[in-house]
Amino acid sequence: MEGLFELADLLGESMQRELDTRGLTRPRAEVVWRLGSDGTMTQKQLSQALRCTPRNVTGLLDALEGSGLVVRRPHPHDRRSTLVGLTSRGKRASAAWAEGYTKLANTLFADFNSAELASFVRILDRVRARLRRVPPVRQSLSPTAP
Amino acid sequence: MEGLFELADLLGESMQRELDTRGLTRPRAEVVWRLGSDGTMTQKQLSQALRCTPRNVTGLLDALEGSGLVVRRPHPHDRRSTLVGLTSRGKRASAAWAEGYTKLANTLFADFNSAELASFVRILDRVRARLRRVPPVRQSLSPTAP
């Protein structure tokens, strides 16, 4: 089933190519993507959503604010916090990506009949659910194991 | 078909977790992986295989040599070149990862009957082949599009 790993790599490369043509790095694109999906949030919430440090968020937002995709606004009730949201340009970018991925998926899965697709999706869902629960198999991957 | 993108992400995270527990970064692990798959090669060949600059290879090899996973040897016929290969520890690491991924795949795809699996693999292969040919859809992903 190495094909699955290769497919995952190919999907990653495909996404990367898209970002390169837009002059956006992947971490910055993830910020835009997240804000587009979940809407305005504080930097703290963003750092939790992206699973990175608050310091990291500061740097990414500085760059994205500079290129006009994102705005920082004071939190109305907590003056320690900063609310982050997409500009109209950021919203267009986020929506365009979502559309692009949908198109890509449609292209990739065109020409399959519905029975095949249903079977594929069923297996995909079960594999995905299982992957979420699989713990890292540390022992078998140890490069220092005897 | 967003499930496929999510699965790709999950697989990536799963691999990343493995590397984290080993104290290896992804770029360094890719060097070890590549040398394990294709055997000894020059730094030039490595930079082409990894699609990065020769300078980048130098840095990765410096680190990997320091941790004893890789050795540099003079090329027997061309004194400009350097041959790079895995140490025995590097070979163990590479083999252990391959085994780990096989185990993961086996875990993920246990409990499916052979007809389901055959159907899944067939679609997977066709999607993969198509993905290799799909060009980036630049227009539809443009954040600056009107």
Next chain:
DNA sequence: TATTGTTATACTCTATAACTATA
């Protein structure tokens, strides 16, 4: 006293350009 976001500092990956040794 705890939390939010920042500055200070450091390490890794990556790239381009200039340079050395060799072909």
Next chain:
DNA sequence: TATAGTTATAGAGTATAACAATA
């Protein structure tokens, strides 16, 4: 003259720790 690998320099992402403002 061209090639392989290095040093020099720079920018992005990430982390920890110390700090300011606010709760």
